Amino acid sequence: MKTLRRVLIADLCAQSFHVEERPDLFSEYIGGAGVSSALLKEYQGCSPEGPAIFAVGPFTALFPMASKTVASFISPLTGNYGESHAGGRSAVSLRMAGYGALVVLGQAPFPQYLVVDEEGVRFEDARSLWGMKNCSTPARIMREKEGGAGLRSILRIGPAGENGVAYASVTTETYRHFGRMGLGAVFGKKKLKGIVLKGARETPVSEPALYKTLYNELYTQMASSDLMKKYHDLGTPANILPLHEMGGLPVCNLKQRTLSPDEATNLSGEHFAARFLNRRLACSHCPVACIHLAALRLEAPSEPYFYQTSYVSYDYELLYALGSMIGVTDAQNVLRLIDRVEQYGMDAISTGVILAWMTEAYEKDFLPHDLFGEEIPRWGHTEAYLSLIDKICFDPAPFFETARKGCAALSETYGGKDFALVFGKNEMPGYHTGIGAHLGFLLGIRHSHLDNAGYALDQKQDREVFSSPDHLARALLREEAFRHILSSLVVCFFARNIFAPDKILQLSQSINISLPDDLLQKGLDLYRAKLSFKEELGFRWEELSLPLRVCVAKTPGIQPDPDFAHKTLAAARGFLNDSSFSLS
Amino acid sequence: MRIKLSVENTQLCVGCQLCMYACSRRSGNGGLGLSAISVRSSGGMSKGFTIVVCRCCEDAPCVEACPEKALIQIKTGGIRLLKDKCTGCGLCRDACIIGAVFWDSVNRQPNICVQCGQCALFCPHHVLALTKSEEKTP
Known part of the structure; x- marks a missing residue:
């Protein structure tokens, strides 16, 4: 456990780093969320931009399905404690680089990305990556420049994080996210475009024979029993039909109780799997592979026989937020909306709830009618929602500036609190x-x-x-x-x-x-x-x-x-x- | 009898890296530091994965490249590293053009696949297999 207790502290302002041995932290708070929150409490006064803290746990890199990193930060959305968990490869890479936690302090003098490895931290120029509209491109560039394939993780933000959208996410491995509560905006404020984590250390254990025996039991249970079947087959979208049938899937900002049977079928995991499922992916050290990628094939607008194909990760929460919640039930259109928020690096749940609030607020005349131009928010109107996502990200108008702060801020400014679906200033997940x-x-x-x-x-x-x-x-x-x-x-x-x-x-x-x-x-x-x-x-x-x-x-x-x-x-x-x- | 690891179908690979953990775990420890197999994205996760394993070459360039004769070819398949003889020069790694000689940066020695098949045992989607054949080694 010697690597776990090492905390790497990087200061963007001073462009320096150091390592602290903190066995006390991991003994008292175990690791992960316990340690990251304790570190945030220690460091939150040291960094006016707000620290970004990442921590892994004692099971990371040792047992399957224990490959998540926990981030703690002051949430730009709630103004209070923010915490977000992401799968992918970041946890394993951080631990194998020899650290249990990473603390990022300060603001960089210009856009930068960090490279974290066994040697410590490098501060790299990211000025040429800043302002790119799709957050996958900077990742490709960092990937090509930094090497370490297979033992590496790349965290990055898109334009939403750069532009201060309070519910901007940090994306890792293209399809995993520190999604909720706005870590992306914390990165943006720090002028931190991304973090490349690289590591290839062994992780010693004290009782190798017992470890192997217990590992084998655990693996057999995960790979062979029915406990993981739901996540393995259809993934979390398997929940759409049962939740809809019982009346628990939120529809049109809870104005409507259910979808039509055809609409529900269109949004179902079964339909997505049959029509769009292209590939399944797993986080490092996970036999389940719950990440489902759809192939979204669209005709190019300008030329016949040209198609643009993108690969879009979908799960239950996304189908709720950018589907049923805003009345969009055509599967391809839902994928287009997911693809757009992915490109910009926004939390899909918060974005969907905000779009739903805007639609109802517009219907009820809480909002000026000239606010939206030609694309007015209407239930099920994909083009309008695509346009609104663009405006949330880029439009300097005061209304969209408020929209960048979240649904609670919108309803406090424009009214409509009764139908603003927020809990502790965080937008509602997909369970009614x-x-x-x-x-x-x-x-x-x-x-x-x-x-x-x-x-x-x-x-x-x-x-x-x-x-x-x-x-x-x-x-x-x-x-x-x-x-x-x-x-x-x-x-x-x-x-x-x-x-x-x-x-x-x-x-x-x-x-x-x-x-x-x-x-x-x-x-x-x-x-x-x-x-x-x-x-x-x-x-x-x-x-x-x-x-x-x-x-x-x-x-x-x-x-x-x-x-x-x-x-x-x-x-x-x-x-x-x-x-x-x-x-x- | 010759035993050889083979990649049956890369299209089914989900990138879980359980094969790499299984390989590294042969030492009794966790992590990926001692893995002699690699799974990496083929230019982004959406494009699938590239799996690099030792092909168990009949006339292995890595063996030939070792100036200390620390690598020996086993008749039943696989290469063995004689750790005491290895000086960590890295010439074996340079000689393997498919990149299947991996590196233990802590001990400064290569991670050599011994064709044990642990990786295949822990592949949940049967991407890897250990095959046995009657072909003779040189």
């Missing part, structure tokens, strides 16, 4: 399944569906969970706490049923890391630490509230209700304040 989902978004440390999977509680319809605010608060906190352990190790949440607490403890013994027996309690402590940090940054638990629209739009599960929500949040807060509270 019931109060479990919506309270989960509020209570989650990132206000994300991945924090505690409240939507799964709605789908299971366990009567006891919803019998009282205390029961629901406990169920959400339990999942949130466990996911804090997974995101600190760092394990992919898709493998959460394989990495059960007992299994985690067993695996940790083979690599000589010490974890407490009560992992849930440890996870809760990690959550409390982040919450305390959020409060230092100005977050107020008592200000959390549900958007009115989710309370009035019918859900298949228990209908969200402001009073029940208030009581559940109060119960959760009570548990968190009580040091003797136990989830066991």
Whole structure:
């Protein structure tokens, strides 16, 4: 574990770097989300542009499905703690370069990209890459210049990050993202175009025989059991039809309950697989290969018999946000919209929710009619939405300047808060399944569906969970706490049923890391630490509230209700304040 | 009997690199530092993957290039590295024009494929296979 405790600190302003040995951090906070948030707390005052922190975990490069990097930063979208997780190859590359975490401070004197390897950090000129409209081109140039194929990861931003879109993402390996909460805009402010991570070290273990035995068991379970089948076959778009059938797929900003049967079929994972699926990809060290690439073949506008083909990654959240949420149900058009946000480097969920809000706000006369030119926002109107995405990214008009700050900022400026689907200033994920989902978004440390999977509680319809605010608060906190352990190790949440607490403890013994027996309690402590940090940054638990629209739009599960929500949040807060509270 | 690793169908490769981890794990440790197989994108992930494995050449240039006779050809397939003899000169790597002699930068020695087939065992999509044939080695 000697490499894990090494923290690499790069200062863009001073153009210097150094390494600190921090065994204390990894012993107290495990790794990943635990360590990155603790480092952000340490460094957030040191860098007026806001630090960007990356951390990997003790399972990285050792066990399959443990190849995610966690980024912590001050979110330009919420103004508070931001955290984003990305798969791909960055985690393995960072660890094999000999580091457990990377801290990027300051602002570069001109656009630069960093090269991180065993020797430390190089600061490279990226002026010629700045302003490119498609974020894949700078990646190709960095790839060709820096070498290291197969043992390398390239993080980069597109024009959205450069132009301060508060929900700009950082893309890695073309199809993976630090998607949510605006890390791309943090890079943009730092004049940091990208980071190339390269590493090829071995990762020693303390008990090689036990390690191999446990590894083989884990691999067999992942590759042979049905636990991963959903992600393996159709990928997460397999959720479209069942969620639509139960009435939990958000449609047209929740104005409409369902799509027509034909429209739902067009958006389904089955349809995308049959018509467009071209290739499947995996993150490093993952047998599942959940990344599904569609081939989008379009006629060139100017010449007959010329086609432009691009390869677009699709999953459930994207089909929701740039499909059902804005009434676009033609699969090819959804892919065109996904392709556009990918090129610009924007978070697809936030973009879709903002487009939906704009459409409804325009319908309801909250917005001046001359704002949009010829392409006015209308449900299902792909050309208008493509034009709006361009304007969000590039148009200097005050309305689009506000749109770059997010849906909460738009509704505060122009009205329409009742139908602005934001939770803690973060745009809503694709689950309108019931109060479990919506309270989960509020209570989650990132206000994300991945924090505690409240939507799964709605789908299971366990009567006891919803019998009282205390029961629901406990169920959400339990999942949130466990996911804090997974995101600190760092394990992919898709493998959460394989990495059960007992299994985690067993695996940790083979690599000589010490974890407490009560992992849930440890996870809760990690959550409390982040919450305390959020409060230092100005977050107020008592200000959390549900958007009115989710309370009035019918859900298949228990209908969200402001009073029940208030009581559940109060119960959760009570548990968190009580040091003797136990989830066991 | 001759044993040889072969790439059956690169189109099915998803780039998971489990083969590389399996190869490196033969040492008992994790990571990719000791891998003698490589999977890399063919110019961006959308274009698929290039898999580089030792072809187990009948008249292996890497063996010929080694001035210390640290590489020896095994009759049943594969090359063996005699670590004590290796000086880390890198001539074997230069001699392999398909790039299948990989490098352990920590120990400054080549990572040589021994045709053990661990990589194929851990390939979830059956891209790799260990084949046995009756052909004779020179």
